[in-house]
Amino acid sequence: MIKASIIIITTIILLFIFLFYARLNKSKQGPPLSSENIIENISEDNNMVQSTSKYTFPGILPNERIHGKRATIATNKGNITIKLLDEEAPLAVSNFVYLVEAGFYNGLTFHRVVPNFVIQGGDPDGDGTGGPGYNKNYTIFGEVIDGMDIVDKIIIGDTMQTISLSNNN
Incomplete structure (x- = not known):
């Protein structure tokens, strides 16, 4: 009888501990991401630029809008195709x-150049501190397939005149 009571009490205690940690983890996770939540989070984060809140991010676009695409960046030094x-x-x-289609990048500058490593641009502030709700984490989402000689010529302050999208051949 005592052994059965100990097992029941232990089970109840373990259940409470499990429920407590499950609730604690849920409160740390925050709401599920949606375009509305992303914009709210962007607005509340001091590391984000407030002026770009007019862009409502769509989440993952339908496959036909993103699959097999290339972007051609017309710079003041020539074209780069990604x-x-x-x-x-x-x-x-x-x-x-989404941002290319909205014309967001047109006329923006390259703000960071590390020869033989990276060029970065597309920040409306031109210094790497602003942008449409991005933090300092980076995601590789493209590969230069033409215009690497132009990439090598880019210096800080060069401009992205326009970016156009097309299908890969």
């Missing part, structure tokens, strides 16, 4: 395609 990696990074490609 194959978009929609299968590897569908959310990043979707956000990029």
